[in-house]
Amino acid sequence: MTALLCTCGRQFQDWTAAYRLFSRKRFDPAAAFTVIRRDLLAQLPADQPLCVAMDDSLLPKTGTKIPGVGWRRDPLGPKFQTNLVRAQRILQLSAALPPREAPGPTRTIPIDFAHVPTPPKPRKNASAEEQQNYRLARQAASMSRHGALHAEALRQALDSDPGQAQRPLRMLVDGRFTNQTFFRRVPQRTAVIGRIRKDAKLYYTPGPSCATRRGRRPAYGELAPTPEQLRQDDSVPWQTVRVFAAGKEHEFKFKALSDLRWRPAGPGKRLTLVVIAPLSYRPSQHSRLLYREPAYLICDDPQLPAAEIVRNYPWRWEVEVNFREEKTVLGIGQAQVRHPASVELEPALGVVSYAMLLLADTHRTLQGRLTLPPAQWNAHTVPQRTSTQQLINDLRAEVWGRGLGLDNFSGFNVAAAPDVKPQKFTLDPASAVLYCRN
Numbered sequence: 471m472t473a474l475l476c477t478c479g480r481q482f483q484d485w486t487a488a489y490r491l492f493s494r495k496r497f498d499p500a501a502a503f504t505v506i507r508r509d510l511l512a513q514l515p516a517d518q519p520l521c522v523a524m525d526d527s528l529l530p531k532t533g534t535k536i537p538g539v540g541w542r543r544d545p546l547g548p549k550f551q552t553n554l555v556r557a558q559r560i561l562q563l564s565a566a567l568p569p570r571e572a573p574g575p576t577r578t579i580p581i582d583f584a585h586v587p588t589p590p591k592p593r594k595n596a597s598a599e600e601q602q603n604y605r606l607a608r609q610a611a612s613m614s615r616h617g618a619l620h621a622e623a624l625r626q627a628l629d630s631d632p633g634q635a636q637r638p639l640r641m642l643v644d645g646r647f648t649n650q651t652f653f654r655r656v657p658q659r660t661a662v663i664g665r666i667r668k669d670a671k672l673y674y675t676p677g678p679s680c681a682t683r684r685g686r687r688p689a690y691g692e693l694a695p696t697p698e699q700l701r702q703d704d705s706v707p708w709q710t711v712r713v714f715a716a717g718k719e720h721e722f723k724f725k726a727l728s729d730l731r732w733r734p735a736g737p738g739k740r741l742t743l744v745v746i747a748p749l750s751y752r753p754s755q756h757s758r759l760l761y762r763e764p765a766y767l768i769c770d771d772p773q774l775p776a777a778e779i780v781r782n783y784p785w786r787w788e789v790e791v792n793f794r795e796e797k798t799v800l801g802i803g804q805a806q807v808r809h810p811a812s813v814e815l816e817p818a819l820g821v822v823s824y825a826m827l828l829l830a831d832t833h834r835t836l837q838g839r840l841t842l843p844p845a846q847w848n849a850h851t852v853p854q855r856t857s858t859q860q861l862i863n864d865l866r867a868e869v870w871g872r873g874l875g876l877d878n879f880s881g882f883n884v885a886a887a888p889d890v891k892p893q894k895f896t897l898d899p900a901s902a903v904l905y906c907r908n
Contacts, residue, residue, distance in 0.1 A: 471485075471489060471491075471805070474488075475488060491815075492809065492811055492812035492815040492816050492819075493809040493811050494811070495811050497815050497818075497819055499815065499819070499822060503580075503581050503583070503825070504627070506579065506580075506581055506822070506825045506826065507581045507627065508631060509829055510567060510579055510581065510829065510832075511631065511634055511637070513832060514567070514637075518568075518637075519637060519639065519640050519661075520565060520566075520628070520637055520638070520639050520640070521566040521642060521782050522563050522564065522565050522566070522624065522639065522640070522641055522642065523566065523642045523643075523785060523786040523787075523789040524561070524563045524564075524620070524621070524641055524647065524789070525561075525562065525643070525644060525646075525790065525793070526560065526562075526613050526617075527560055527793045528542050528545070528555070528557035528558065528559060528560070529560060529797070529802070530555055530556065530557045530558075530803065531556050531557055531558055531803075532556070533806050534556075536807070536808050536813060537808070537810040537813050538558055538559070538585060538588075538813055538814075539556055539557065539558050539587075539813075540556065540557075540587075540588055540590070541554045541555070541556055542554065542555055542557045542559065543555075558587075558803065558813065559585070559586045559613070560583065560584065560585055560586065560817065561582075561583070561584045561586050561613065561617065561620065562580055562582065562584075562789060562792065562793070562821065563580070563581055563582035563583075563620060563624065564578035564581065564788060564792050565578060565579055565580075565581045566578050566642075566782075566785040566788065567579060572714070573712075573714040573719050574714060575714065575717070575854050575855050576785050576788060577788070577831075577832065578785060578788035578789055578791075578792060579825050579828045579829055579832075580825040581624075581825070582620055582624065583817070583822075584620065585818075586611065586613060586616045587611065588608065588611050589607040589611060591604065592604050613646060613647075614651035615651055615655075617647050618651065618652045618656070619655075621639075621641055621652075621655075621657065622655065622657050624639065625639055625657040626657075636659070638659055638660075638661065639657075639660040639661070640660070640661045640662075640663060640771075640782060641656075641661070641663070641664075642664075642783055642785060642786035643662065643665075644664065644665050644786065645664065645665040645666065645667070647662075648662075648665055648666050648768065649734055650734035650735070653732075653770065654734075654735065656770060661769060661771035661774055662770050663767060663768075663769045663779055663783050664767065664768060665766065665768075666697060666743075666766050666767065666768040667697070667766070668697045668701075668764075668766050669696050669698060670696060670766075670768075671732075671733070672696065672697075672730045672731065672732055672741070672743060673690040673691050673692065673693060673694055673730065673733075674691035674693075674694050674730065674731070675691055675729050675730070676688045676690065676691035677691065689737030690731050690733070690737065691731070694727065695727070697743060697745055697766035698766075700725055700727055700743065700745050701747070701766075703725075706725050706727070707725075708747065709723070709724055709725065709726070709776070710723055711724065711777040711781065713780060717854065722746055722747070722780050723747035724744055724746045724776060725745045726743065726744050726745075726776035727742070727743045728740075728742045728743075728772060729742075729772065730742070730743055735770060739770050740770070741770055742768070742771070742774065743768055744767040744768070744769070744780060745764060745766055746766075746780060747764060748761040748762045748763060748764045749761070749762050750762075767779060767780075767783055795824070795858045796820065799858050799859060799862070800820055800823070800858075801820075802817050802820035802821065802824075803817050805817075827861050827865065828861070830861075831856050831861055842860075842864060842867050842904060842905070845905075863904060863905060866903065866904050867904050870903060870904065871904065874899075874900050874904075876900060
């Protein structure tokens with residue numbers, strides 16, 4: 471907040487109202503995300519589904535009295551040692567905006583953000599009633615339950631938006647949400663594509679021969695092969711599909727098995743199992759060929775082709791990119807606020823600003839996108855998409871350039887005679903302000 475006040479030139483004025491922006495709940499993240507979601511939907515074709523990547527993350531905190539902060543498992547810790555870190559638990563939904571000209575990178579824009587705290591653990595000598603209330607509160611605060619609630623809210627928001635009621639919704643999740651709590655609360659016209667264990671027990675749909683003379687009809691048929699067994703089964707042929715991922719097109723090999731049942735998903739779900747073969751890569755030009763881990767996916771929409779599942783799921787990785795840029799580039803979560811409302815709303819404002827920055831980039835034309843010319847060492851490099859740091863520099867150029875008296879920025883790239891050993895080094899304040907990296 472102090473940095474924003476100094477940026478706006480209000481460091482010598484009364485800042486009481488600014489600090490009450492969060493503590494008095496004068497900022498509504500839901501209303502801001504509604505504007506972002508509707509603008510994004512307007513750019514999608516009417517027959518294209520809305521693919522939303524959902525994931526949780528941690529915002530490290532140092533204070534011991536910050537509401538909702540507790541000891542969490544450090545995801546950046548080594549595999550051989552479980553480390554703990556005090557952090558705030560958050561949930562984010564990012565909608566995918568595919569490129570207008572395929573193939574190309576897909577940009578995901580945040581459309582929902584929530585602080586998901588866990589209840590404090592009672593003391594050891596707490597009463598049985600307190601222990602029972604804690605167990606119920608812990609179940610209600612599970613990440614899978616909150617993910618299902620936000621998926622339901624997103625489906626209801628789409629139904630209320632004009633012309634979006636019939637648009638299919640696809641949730642791209644990892645193994646954390648591929649469980650009974652999430653799958654059994656999936657709303658209508660919503661498909662879930664998630665990771666599944668390689669040793670998961672799947673069943674075929676029971677046929678007429680499974681019906682018994684007495685009792686109800688069985689919901690699960692014979693035991694189907696596990697995802698790992700399907701990958702090793704040579705009788706099932708591999709299929710190929712071209713997918714844009716990691717900066718270029720790859721040829722993915724996959725196997726699919728449809729019309730399956732899974733007990734955590736419930737007896738009424740007809741599932742499709744997709745196994746993606748490991749991708750080969752070389753760390754360097756002369757190194758030996760290495761392989762990544764295979765991927766095992768499951769989808770609860772029997773009408774969705776397996777090739778479409780393989781094309782959509784790599785977009786889930788973009789929510790991880792969003793988390794990294796929000797924390798490192800924008801510094802979301804670094805404010806050590808202690809008011810309960812501020813703990814929830816302060817990072818939400820940063821995510822809303824980040825989403826609007828990405829959304830503004832989608833409205834710019836392909837030619838003349840950057841306001842600032844690139845540096846000489848990047849003059850001939852054509853990026854696949856504009857980075858977040860470039861967008862921030864362009865925003866500075868548009869807002870602060872007027873204050874610096876700059877009408878255009880063509881003077882930055884004036885060619886000069888090369889001089890590797892200049893006698894006097896002169897600083898350019900305008901370039902330092904507009905091209906800074908912090």
